[in-house]
Amino acid sequence: MSGIADSTLEPSDIDLKEIVDQVWESYLDPDGTAPLVLTGTVPEKFDATGSISITGPWHGHVVVATSLGAATGAAAAFLAMEPDEVSEEDVADALGELVNIIGGNVKSMLPPGCLLALPHVVVATGAVSRWPGATRICELCGQWRGEPVCISLWHEKREG
Amino acid sequence: MRALIVDDSRTMRRIVRRIVEGCGFEAVEAGDGQAALDAIGAMDRPPDLALVDWNMPVMDGLEFVSRARAQPALRAMTIVMVTTESEQSQIVRALAAGAHEYVIKPFTADSMIDKLALLGLVPNGASL
Amino acid sequence: MTAAVIPAAEFAYLAELLRRESSIVLGADKEYLVQARLLPLARKVGAGNVGELLTQVRLRSDRATIQSIVDAMTTNETSWFRDNEPFAALHSTVLPALLAARSAQRHLRVWSAACSSGQETYSLAITLQEFLPTGWTYEILATDISGDMVARAQTGQYSQIEVNRGLPARMLVHYFTRSGAHWEVAPALRRHVQFQRLNLVAPPPPTAPFDVVFLRNVLIYFDIATKKTVLRHVARLMRPDAWLFLGAAESTIGVDDSFRRTPAGRTFAYQLNLAKPPEKG
Numbered sequence: 001m002s003g004i005a006d007s008t009l010e011p012s013d014i015d016l017k018e019i020v021d022q023v024w025e026s027y028l029d030p031d032g033t034a035p036l037v038l039t040g041t042v043p044e045k046f047d048a049t050g051s052i053s054i055t056g057p058w059h060g061h062v063v064v065a066t067s068l069g070a071a072t073g074a075a076a077a078f079l080a081m082e083p084d085e086v087s088e089e090d091v092a093d094a095l096g097e098l099v100n101i102i103g104g105n106v107k108s109m110l111p112p113g114c115l116l117a118l119p120h121v122v123v124a125t126g127a128v129s130r131w132p133g134a135t136r137i138c139e140l141c142g143q144w145r146g147e148p149v150c151i152s153l154w155h156e157k158r159e160g
Numbered sequence: 161m162r163a164l165i166v167d168d169s170r171t172m173r174r175i176v177r178r179i180v181e182g183c184g185f186e187a188v189e190a191g192d193g194q195a196a197l198d199a200i201g202a203m204d205r206p207p208d209l210a211l212v213d214w215n216m217p218v219m220d221g222l223e224f225v226s227r228a229r230a231q232p233a234l235r236a237m238t239i240v241m242v243t244t245e246s247e248q249s250q251i252v253r254a255l256a257a258g259a260h261e262y263v264i265k266p267f268t269a270d271s272m273i274d275k276l277a278l279l280g281l282v283p284n285g286a287s288l
Numbered sequence: 289m290t291a292a293v294i295p296a297a298e299f300a301y302l303a304e305l306l307r308r309e310s311s312i313v314l315g316a317d318k319e320y321l322v323q324a325r326l327l328p329l330a331r332k333v334g335a336g337n338v339g340e341l342l343t344q345v346r347l348r349s350d351r352a353t354i355q356s357i358v359d360a361m362t363t364n365e366t367s368w369f370r371d372n373e374p375f376a377a378l379h380s381t382v383l384p385a386l387l388a389a390r391s392a393q394r395h396l397r398v399w400s401a402a403c404s405s406g407q408e409t410y411s412l413a414i415t416l417q418e419f420l421p422t423g424w425t426y427e428i429l430a431t432d433i434s435g436d437m438v439a440r441a442q443t444g445q446y447s448q449i450e451v452n453r454g455l456p457a458r459m460l461v462h463y464f465t466r467s468g469a470h471w472e473v474a475p476a477l478r479r480h481v482q483f484q485r486l487n488l489v490a491p492p493p494p495t496a497p498f499d500v501v502f503l504r505n506v507l508i509y510f511d512i513a514t515k516k517t518v519l520r521h522v523a524r525l526m527r528p529d530a531w532l533f534l535g536a537a538e539s540t541i542g543v544d545d546s547f548r549r550t551p552a553g554r555t556f557a558y559q560l561n562l563a564k565p566p567e568k569g
Contacts, residue, residue, distance in 0.1 A: 011468075018469035022449050026266035027175070031328045078171045080178065090171070097169040100215070101265045104244025105448065109468060112249065116215055118168070182320040246448065251461050262457035264448055269324045271452035274367060278456055283317055 010058075011109045011153060013138045019105040020140060020151055023098065028077045028144070036149060038142040046148070047071065048091065048123045050099035054107050056114035060155040061131060062103040064095060070147035071095050071123070092121045106153060131156055161281070162205075165189045166196040166224060167213035167242070172265075176211050176242060179272045183282045185209065193219030197227060206234050209281060211263075214243035214254070222257055229258035238279050242267070294319055298342035302357070309358045325360045329353075366404075368455035369411045370504070374533045377553030378412075378500065382531045383419045386499055389529055396426040397496060399525065401488065401503040403430035406441025406473075407450070408502060413477040414459055429495070431486035442483045444473035488518045497527045505535035512543065519544040523560060532558040 020036065029035055047068035053061050066074070068091075075094035076083040096119035107114050131154060139152040163185040165176045170191075177187045188207065190196035193216060200206055210228065214221040221241060228234045241254045244265040251262050261275045276282045294302075302322065303314040314322075326338045333353060335341035345353050369375045386396060396416065400409040409430040416426045432438050451460055451471045464471040486492070488506065501522060507515050523546055526532065532547065533555075534540070540547035540558050547558040 015469045018447070022447055022469075023266045025449060026268050030268070031332050033332065075171065079174050093169055094171040097171045100169065101244045104215075104265065105246055105469065108246040108466060112247065116245070118215060118217060179324075182323050184320065246466070248461050248464075248466050251457055255457060255461070259457075262460075264452055266449065267452050268449060271449065271454075273320065273324060274452075274454035277372070278454065282320065283315065 010137055010155065011106055013140065015109055016102075016106070016138045016140055016151065016153060019102055022105075023101055028074055034145050036140070036142050036144045038140055040141055042139075042141050042150060043067075043148040045126045046128065046150070047125045048095055048121070049127055050095035050119055050121045052099045052103035052119045053117040054103060054110065054114050055117065057111040058114050058155070059158045060137075060153065061134065062099055062106055063150075063152045063154065064099045064102065065128070065150045065152075066095070067147045067149075068123070068125075070144055070149050073145050073147065074098060088123065092123055095119075095123075096121045102151065133157065161209070162186045162188065162203075162207040163209040163211060164196060164199065164207040165211050166191075166193065166216070166221065167211075168192055168216040169213070172213065172242075176272070179269050180209070180211070180276075182269075183273065183276060192216040193221060193224030193227070196224055200228075200234070206237050208236070209238045209240065209276075209279075211240050211242045212259070214241060214245045214250070222254060225254065225257045225259050238281065240275060240279070242272075292337040292339055294322060294339045294342065298339050298346070301346045302342055302361075305354065306358065306361055309354070314361075322361070326357065329356055329360050366407060366450060367453045368407050368451075368459075370408060370454070371536060372454075373536075373553060373555040374502065374504070374557075375411060375415050377533075377555050377557065378415055379419055379553075381552045382500060382557065383416075385529075387421075387424075390499070394424045396420070396424070396500070397498045398426060398428045398500045399498040399502070400428055400430040401486075401501055401522065402506040403432045403441050403483070404434075404437050405450075406430065406444065406483075407446075407453075408504070409441060409481055409483075410444070410463075410473050410477055412500075412502065413480055414463055416480070417463075417477060426480055428481045429498070430481055430483045431488075433485070433487050435485045438483045438485045444478050445470050446473075447471075488521060489514060492521050492525055495525065497525055497530065499527055499530050501526060501530065501532045503532060503534055505538070507538045507543075508535060515543045519547070523547070526560055528560060528562050530559070534558065 024036055046065040048071040049063060049065040051061050051063045071091045072083050072086050075086045075090045078094045079090060100119045103116055107116050134154040134156040137153050137155050141150040163180040165173045165187055167173045168191050173189045180187050188199060190199045212221040212224055225239055239259045240261045240263060241259045242263045246264045254262055261279055263272055263275055273282060306314050323338055326341060330338050330341040335344055398412055400412055403409045409428060412428055420426060430441060447470050463474050463477055503522060519540055546561055548561050549556050550559045
């Protein structure tokens with residue numbers, strides 16, 4: 001079994017890593033030459049964040065936070081273009097799709113009946129997505145092509 | 161052969177387009193289910209293949225599949241869901257609604273081609 | 289990088305290369321497959337596109353890159369129902385014949401002789417599970433030279449990317465269950481399969497003979513003497529009317545004349561040339 005704790009049924013770092021690895025293998029590093037190298041170091045600020053909410057029996061958010069370089073690199077890899085050909089709109093769309101794919105796979109490990117919202121992207125230096133009252137339950141932070149990338153999963157306790 | 165790509169992400173539409181064009185399809189894009197139905201309505205003949213995301217604004221992919229299946233003119237159109245929805249129950253729902261195949265995101269070009277081969281839409285990769 | 293059209297001369301060069309190196313015939317309609325398989329390699333060696341990659345290799349005859357191209361074009365062992373035709377033939381030709389021939393035993397033994405990470409083995413299990421009438425049983429022996437592969441196949445766990453490869457969605461929801469970030473083969477299939485490490489070149493351990501043997505894309509890696517040894521071992525473990533499936537680029541012809549090629553569905557299988565009639569029971 002993968003590292004799902006019986007009591008909470010919440011994904012672990014190991015589960016999140018497995019999902020992220022598959023996204024990298026499919027789109028961002030198909031040749032296996034540019035993996036996401038986990039360092040555990042959280043940079044002070046990011047230039048872009050993509051987030052997606054999961055609602056229902058379990059409520060929370062998946063967040064991908066990156067430098068502009070990493071977000072542009074991701075868009076270029078997705079679109080099979082050179083980084084200097086990528087528009088700002090491409091970057092936002094690609095980051096949204098990235099968090100959408102990770103979010104959907106995270107949702108499949110949560111209690112049945114959860115819904116995936118549409119992604120939300122903010123491109124602005126220092127921008128951080130925060131949800132008061134939400135707790136971070138897993139986080140993968142590292143470097144991709146020398147640029148910072150952090151992927152985290154947040155759980156929000158909701159009454160009723 | 162014509163393929164309709166229905167996804168609200170233009171990044172994903174571009175990825176899918178690259179693959180199906182490589183397989184010899186002419187590709188048409190739509191950003192949601194309603195736009196896809198409108199696009200089909202404006203066509204001289206329906207697409208041979210629709211590759212459909214699930215979560216989209218305006219009209220989601222599951223609704224699109226149900227609506228398309230209700231149209232006799234679209235009976236011959238093969239529908240493949242291409243989505244990050246990956247619970248077993250969701251796949252069952254999509255197949256029951258009338259999707260022929262299901263590709264879970266993330267997917268590689270090879271896996272998309274495999275599914276098209278299963279559906280007889282590209283020659284089997286077998287003997288090369 | 290874009291998927292630029294492959295110039296005809298380069299495509300012809302690749303077709304000739306594959307024919308020479310692996311006896312595989314590359315159809316003119318397979319450009320999409322060439323693009324999908326060789327674009328990552330083109331990137332890796334710094335070629336602008338697949339056409340450029342092929343030009344480079346044609347001019348330099350660089351052995352390592354030629355081998356990488358052949359591998360990229362022929363390696364596909366992670367697909368379910370790989371190549372499809374052998375499984376279709378099993379369904380349309382082989383199993384009906386065996387159903388008639390084994391009506392007394394109502395039991396089939398199948399050998400997945402180079403099981404790799406298990407996709408072939410479980411694809412066989414699904415085919416048998418769906419074909420065999422009530423009252424019939426089957427067992428599959430899955431072997432591989434790699435202990436790691438045997439252990440991996442035995443877990444019956446596959447990633448999202450792996451289950452996307454050629455496994456019909458209907459079968460995914462029927463024979464697998466979601467387990468964390470991956471999918472797990474259902475016990476209903478797993479209980480019919482036994483895994484074991486086995487080197488096909490060494491004399492096989494004693495075991496009851498098989499009705500169907502899948503030995504695909506193994507012989508291509510061996511020289512002629514080793515091919516002969518492997519086929520001799522396999523022949524000894526086949527029932528007189530058993531069916532052997534090889535890879536699309538492989539044949540017993542010119543290697544071991546105790547086999548004959550038999551049409552099966554839209555492909556070919558191999559059966560033993562027997563001096564004596566099939567044994568009873």
